Amino acid sequence: MKSYHQYCSVARALDVVGDRWVLLIVRELLALGPSRYTDLRRGLPGIATNLLADRLKAMEADGLVERYEAPPPVAATLIRLTDRGRELEGVLRELAEWGLASMPSGPGAGDAVQPHWSALAWALLPGRPSPDTEVVVRIDSEGESLRMVLRPGGDFEIHRGSAPGADVTLTGASMLVGAVVSGLLTPQAATGLGLAIDDPRGLLPSLVAAEA
Numbered sequence: 001m002k003s004y005h006q007y008c009s010v011a012r013a014l015d016v017v018g019d020r021w022v023l024l025i026v027r028e029l030l031a032l033g034p035s036r037y038t039d040l041r042r043g044l045p046g047i048a049t050n051l052l053a054d055r056l057k058a059m060e061a062d063g064l065v066e067r068y069e070a071p072p073p074v075a076a077t078l079i080r081l082t083d084r085g086r087e088l089e090g091v092l093r094e095l096a097e098w099g100l101a102s103m104p105s106g107p108g109a110g111d112a113v114q115p116h117w118s119a120l121a122w123a124l125l126p127g128r129p130s131p132d133t134e135v136v137v138r139i140d141s142e143g144e145s146l147r148m149v150l151r152p153g154g155d156f157e158i159h160r161g162s163a164p165g166a167d168v169t170l171t172g173a174s175m176l177v178g179a180v181v182s183g184l185l186t187p188q189a190a191t192g193l194g195l196a197i198d199d200p201r202g203l204l205p206s207l208v209a210a211e212a
Helices: 009-017 022-032 037-043 049-061 089-102 115-124 174-181 187-192
Strands: 065-069 077-081 135-141 144-150 156-160 168-171 196-198
Touching (some): 009 022, 022 077, 022 115, 089 115, 115 135, 115 144, 115 174, 135 174
């Protein structure tokens, strides 16, 4: 294992999470919960399969993730964050907020875009209002559908797949979805730019803290 060999808590933390892809693996497991190896590959475009295997092995050794056998009907080996791994949520929260300044320019020509990244940012960004009751949001973007459940107190779940009977549905480019949920655009402004919003109960404005 590479190490800075410095008796400093920052250096010690970077010894564990400073390697490329580690925090993005944490991102995937925070966003979608326990995942198959193939699910992680899907959410990490550009990573070589041997490198993902090496990173997961190191993260297991460092106590960040663990594998377990899910019972039927899943009947597969899943990877999940340990309690120590979940403690990195605060780190991801700060990085998500700090990185917002680089988002308005939109994705570059070679950038991968996946809607669950916008959904996770929505859940993590500080200042997101918490609903009084459970709200199901469907996001249809970039050829994928997501089901996001927002609960009182800030708890959330994100799942790939459609969400019949969703309270709010956002359909359109991931950049516009992300701009609305992060507060960079109001729902009205995003609608004018092409985002379709189905919100019969008018819940969306109460779920985002728009600045624009």
